[in-house]
Amino acid sequence: MMRRDVFQAISDPTRREIIQLLAGAPRHLNAVAEHFPISRPAVSKHIRILTECGLIVIKQQGRERYCHADLRPLREVRDWTSQYEVFWNEKLDALGDFLAGEPG
Numbered sequence: 001m002m003r004r005d006v007f008q009a010i011s012d013p014t015r016r017e018i019i020q021l022l023a024g025a026p027r028h029l030n031a032v033a034e035h036f037p038i039s040r041p042a043v044s045k046h047i048r049i050l051t052e053c054g055l056i057v058i059k060q061q062g063r064e065r066y067c068h069a070d071l072r073p074l075r076e077v078r079d080w081t082s083q084y085e086v087f088w089n090e091k092l093d094a095l096g097d098f099l100a101g102e103p104g
Helices: 006-010 013-024 029-033 040-052 074-082 085-101
Strands: 056-061 064-069
Touching (some): 006 013, 006 074, 013 029, 013 040, 013 056, 013 064, 029 064, 040 056
Antiparallel strands (some): 056 064
């Protein structure tokens, strides 16, 4: 199976909504699809992409397939964005200092 990039997976708003939905509780595939105004095959494609990057794990329970969120791959995103935290904090502090010095 091809391993997709987690950044590619979260680039789509529907996939981010699916992750949010499943972070609350596991759901079977039809329950996930019911939350979206797109076709079942379209939801399945999004779920496949999320599965390929490891953000969703699908487990068979009886006749149903349940989707479980695994948020550990998001650490890669956190680690990458954290390198910019210092940059933005410095910029926002400078803006705050500038605005504090403004009259009125």
